Amino acid sequence: MEAWEGVTRILVPVDGSAGSLKALDTAILLARSSGATIDILYVSYFASETDTANLVSWLPERLTRPVAPAVHDALGTAEERVKGVVPYELHERTGNPPREILRFAEEHDEPIVIGGRGLSRVEGFFLGSVSQEIMEKAKGTVLIVK
Numbered sequence: 826m827e828a829w830e831g832v833t834r835i836l837v838p839v840d841g842s843a844g845s846l847k848a849l850d851t852a853i854l855l856a857r858s859s860g861a862t863i864d865i866l867y868v869s870y871f872a873s874e875t876d877t878a879n880l881v882s883w884l885p886e887r888l889t890r891p892v893a894p895a896v897h898d899a900l901g902t903a904e905e906r907v908k909g910v911v912p913y914e915l916h917e918r919t920g921n922p923p924r925e926i927l928r929f930a931e932e933h934d935e936p937i938v939i940g941g942r943g944l945s946r947v948e949g950f951f952l953g954s955v956s957q958e959i960m961e962k963a964k965g966t967v968l969i970v971k
Contacts, residue, residue: 829859834935836864838926838955841899844940848970849903852938853911862912865903866929867896868922923958936966 837852839845849865856863900915907913918925930937941956956969 829855829861829936832859832861832936834864834933835861836866836926836930836933836935836937837903838866838868838922838937838939838959839899839903840867840922841895841902842940842942844942844970845899846902846906846940848938848940848968849906851968851970853907855938856911862914863907864914864916864929864933864935865900865907866916866918866926867899868918868920868925869896870921871919923955923962926955926959927962927964930963930965934965936968937963938968938970941969941971 832855835852835856837845837849839849849863852863855861896917900917904913904915916929918929926937926939937959939956939959942954960967960969
């Protein structure tokens with residue numbers, strides 16, 4: 826944990842998955858030992874203003890489902906874990922998740938703690954992996970939690 830001394834903020838992207846919550850739990854431990862604030866970030870492809878009822882699409886549901894409930898659930902669950910434990914701030918952005926996560930980390934000059942989904946090579950190739958892209962393109966420290 827010595828490597829995290831002097832860190833004042835830690836970025837944790839969340840999406841409501843078990844992997845992102847494990848990453849948050851790890852960041853809580855790091856923040857408690859270093860006195861850091863956790864920035865909890867949810868990135869969605871579309872803004873909640875684009876939510877429409879009964880939309881039928883060829884796109885996967887993770888892309889077309891209403892945004893507002895997903896944001897509320899993911900950030901609410903994350904907030905329950907950190908409230909009263911460590912200082913934190915909630916953030917929401919719209920766009921390509923890996924790009925927005927990297928942009929946020931660079932703007933605030935902070936390390937990233939992110940969950941890994943454990944995709945196989947084939948699944949990762951076809952579905953993409955946010956954590957993989959973050960690891961490859963980040964200019965700062967990245968900790969992937971499995």
